[in-house]
Amino acid sequence: MLFKIAWRNIWRNKMRSIVVIASVATGLFAGMFMMAFFVGMINQEIDSEVETTLSHIQMHNPAFPDDKAANFTIDSGQQIVAHLRKDVNVKAVSARVITTGMISSSSTATGAEIHGVVAADEQAISSIAQDMREGVYFSEGKHNEIVMGEKLAQKLGVKLHSKVVLTFQSRNGDLTAGSFRVAGIFRSRNSGFDETTVFTRFEDLAPLLETGEGIHEIAVMLRSGTTAAAMAGSLKKEYPALLIQTWTELSPEIALVTGVFDQIMYILIGIILLALMFGIINTMLMAVLERQREFGMLMAIGMNKKRVFSMVVLETILLTCAGIPAGILLTIGAVAYLGRHGIDLSSYSQGLMQYGFSNRVFPQLQTSMFLPITVMTAVTAVLSAIYPALKALQFKPATAIHKI
C-alpha cells in the first residue's frame, strides 16, 4: 500500500510531477546525447585516422620509425605482403616506401613526408582516393605523378598539372631529386596531414631511393578493427625481427583523447545530474512542506519514521523512474535521426580539421552507456530524496496536524 500511496501522491499535483519527469528526462537526454555525440566524434576521428594514415597494423624495420632513413627496409617484405594477403582476417595490405624531404615549387619549398605507394593496393586501404578535390588519384599509364593535400598545394602555390621537385636522401646517402607533376589534390579530414604528406607511385619513388624491392612500411587493414591486438600479437611471434604496432600504439594520442573525453563526459554528466538533484530536492521539499498536516496525521495514527522516510524516497524514485524511460526514448530518437543526417559543425570546421575532426558529426549510441547513466540518475534521485525525507521526519504530530 505504501507503493500505492506514493504512486498516487505523485499525481496529486500533475503539473509539478510532469515538470520533474520532464527535467529528469531532459537531464538524462542531455547526458546520453552528449556521450553519443562524443562517441560519434571520436569514432569518426579513429576511422579517419585509420583509413587515412594508420591502418590497423603497421610493420617496420625497428630502426625506421625514428630515423626514416631509406636503408631501413623490411627484409623479404614482398614475401610477407604475399603471405598476409592469404590471411582471412586481412582485408587489404599495402607496401610503401617512405622518406622525408623537401618539396619545391617554382615559388617556394617546404618539408614533406613522401609516400611511394602501389595505387591499387593503397586505394583498398586508404580513403585518400575518395577525398580528391581536383584531378585523380594517379592516372593510368603515366609516370612521375604526385598527389598532395589541398593545404600543401596552397602553400606551394601549385595547381593541377603543376610541376614540383622532390629532394631527399637515397639509400646510399646521396642527395637525389625527382621532378613530379601534380595529378590530384585531396582534402582529408585532417588538415595537418594534408599539409605534410604527398603520394607518389612506388615504382617512381623506389628507384630514386635505390631501395629496389625493399619496403619501409607494410600497412594492414583488417576485416574488423577489434582483432588488431590479437593479430599484431600473432604477427610479432611470426616476425620477431620486425616492429609491429597496432593503431593505438602508433597513435597513442587518440587513445589518450578517448580517455580524456570519457572523463570529461562523466564530469559534465555529473554537473547535469547535480543541477537535476537540486531541482528534485526543491520539488520534493515543496511536496513535503505542503503536506505537513498529512505527515503529522500519519505519524499520529502510528506510521513510524522508517515508513515516512521510505514513502518520501519512494515517491522521488517513482517520479525519477517515470523520467528515465522518457529520457532514453528521447535520446534514441534524436540519435537515430542525427546519426543518419549528422550535426553540421562547418562553422567550426577550421579548428576541428586542425585536430583531425570532421565538421559533420554523426552521434552514435552505445548500449553500454545506458546502464551507467541510468544508475547515476537513479542514485541522484535517491540522494535528492534524502533531505526532503529527513525534513518530513522533523514534523511534530501535535503541531503538524493543525497546519493549514
Place this chain on the structure above:
Amino acid sequence: MSYIIETHDLSKVYNPDTTPVYAVNGVNLRVEEGEFTALVGPSGSGKTTLLNLVGGLDYPTHGDVQISGVDITRMSENKLIDFRLHHIGFVFQAYNLIPVLTASENVEFVMLMQRIPKREREQRARQLLGEVGLNDKLHNRPSELSGGQQQRVAVARALASKPRFILADEPTANLDSKSTENLLEIMAKLNREDKMTFIFSTHDQRVIDKARRVITLVDGKIVSDTKQ
C-alpha cells in the same frame, strides 16, 4: 480501581524561559474504561493540548501520563508512535484522511501498519465502515465524501486498530447539525455496546449534552468535573 488513563500533575509550558504560557497546568485526571467524556472550555483553555498529551502526540513539561499503568511520557518518539498505533485511536477536527486512498483503504491503512493480513484487513474495514453506515462508500475517496461521511470514515479508522480508547479533538466542529447528530449516535452506540472509551474536546452543546462526564478547563486547569 484501575484506570485506563491517569495523569499526575500534568503541565505543558510554552516559552518557559521567556514568557511562560501554561497551556496545561497541573492536571490530575483519571478516566475509567467505557467513559464517554467531554472536555469543554473556552478557546485557549488547553483542551487540545491536554488531548495531545494524553494521546502521546506531545511530551509534557512536568508530570506524567499513564495509559493502563504504562508511563508514556518516558517513551522514545519511535516507541510512542508504536504505542499510539496499537492503543490509541484518533479523530481530528479536519478529518485528516489520506486523500489518495479510498474510504476502505484509509481504514485498512492502520491495520496494514499493524501487519494484519490483507484478507482480515479488508473484512474488518468493510465491517467497520458498515457500522458507521458507509457500506456504499467503500471505494470512494475522501474528496467524493461529505464532511460528515469523512468524519465517520475517521471514526472507523480510529476503531480499526482495536484501541483502548479514542481521542477526538472537536470532531463535530466542521459538521452540520444532521451530520453531528449522526456522528454522535455512532459514537454513543460504540460506547454503549462495545464499551469503547471516548474522550472528546468540544464547544458544541449537543455534544456536551450527550456526554456522561464533562470536564471543564480554564487556563489549563480543571475547574469542574461532573458526571451527568
